[in-house]
Amino acid sequence: MKKKIIGWMFVFSTAVATLLIVSAIGFMLFEIIRSGWGKISIEFLTGAPAEGMTAGGIFPAIIGTVLLVLIMSVAAVPIGTITAIYLSEYANRNSIFTKLIRFAVNTLAGVPAIVFGLFGLGFFVQFVGGGIDKFISGDAQLHWGQPNILWASLTMALLTLPVVIVSVEESLRAVPRDLREGSLALGATKFQTIIKVVLPNAYTGILTGAILAVGRGAGEVAPILFTGVAYFLPHLPSSLSDQFMQLGYHLYVMSTQSTDVEATIGIQYATALVLLALTFLLNFSAVFLRYRLRAKAV
């Protein structure tokens, strides 16, 4: 009898936990959609913020977010892919060097985002950017040595690197051994085999990695806080050394820094809705691609 009660209590508590999680997400989505949907319009999506952010749109923030994740991908996907190739194809699994790389990747994945932000400020903005300025113009001008979209993107790339590496490595491992052996037995070198057989069979995985990274990068704010995001910009970034606006940060600014927070609430919900839709879309396409990859690997 006692055992039965314990069993029932266990089932009951899992049900409560599940319900809690589902309803939290459900409530959040419901609230955001209910309060934000009415504000979504062509003008909102294509206009700039106006009147102290209590009116207008979020176009610069959308463009800033898109540019950020694009530049980030250009940096993170190739580096992540090459690292994954090394780890899965070349590295001796038991060597200290390999273990060190794996440890670094795992640690990178666990570092709080704000620490990346501080690192980006110290390394990219001050050290690299400052170094470039010194090299070009002596001490005179601050051009690269200040936050901009390039440094923000690179900082974000570091944050998303583990996502890319893990995803690509998984897809490389899914390429059947038969195919590699088939290629090697024809007298292909290891490098030729990787380029011509392994990578073409892993492209969906690489794509999945890229999309997951973009999804992650689109939602993070902390890494760009000190490295390039702007409170408000009347124009779009036109070069890599420009600052930019971003959806997540824009949301933060509206809800805490605006002169009239009350008046921005509708816009806040709508901005959150756009941001959510963007990341959902990206995650969903990653899941879809992964599903197709699995179906193919069988």
Place this chain on the structure above:
Amino acid sequence: MTTETKIITKNLNLHYGEKQALKNISLDIPVNRVTALIGPSGCGKSTFLRSLNRMNDLIENVSIDGSVLIDGTDIYHNGIDVVELRKKVGMIFQKSNPFPKSIYDNVAYGPRINGIHDKKVLDEIVEQSLQRSALLDEVKDDLKKSGLALSGGQQQRLCIARALAVNPDVLLMDEPASALDPIATAKIEELIYELKENYTIVIVTHNMQQAARVSDYTAFFYLGSLIEYDETKKIFTTPKEKQTEDYITGRFG
């Protein structure tokens, strides 16, 4: 042995870590003949086959001593280019493994990695190789079709065509028909019979009748050792060793 030898192994030992998989194998494989390797699962016949084109190099913890001479050259010698070796010694696997590319690209894969990009030359190689692997008539109208769309038997012949396209002397076949139906198997066997005119063929098989049908010489392996090696007729009619007799008559294995 009356014919010229192509491959000579001398005291070949192979270890997977601590476990010895091949024990002192010394075997002369004649040129332009079919040599069958038979024996129960785990007897080392596939391992032996894979040591002839150094495919075992890909597995961690393998150590090999003794020598394998192909045309008089020790393929385990330090200066040997494994890539060159594998061009000369082609391999067909148990499970057909066409690349997920078109039939044409599958066959052209080898020549292309060797730097042949002239379309005319490639066309010719592809046609010739498919002809030799007895697949051309079935696929000549849709070379653009994926190799994976072919039937199992056709896929295996595509893999043979792919191997032939790099112009090897030796073909190693690791149970090439074990996953095929009897008709497809018969086609592969017929093909092997034709190919031996120009190639030295070493085939691993679990199928005793197949060994008897296609091979000129048969080697019986058991627990990593070579028990008996002779002309196929002799092995199947008057084996010298009791173990060989027991195996081919189906008393064990």
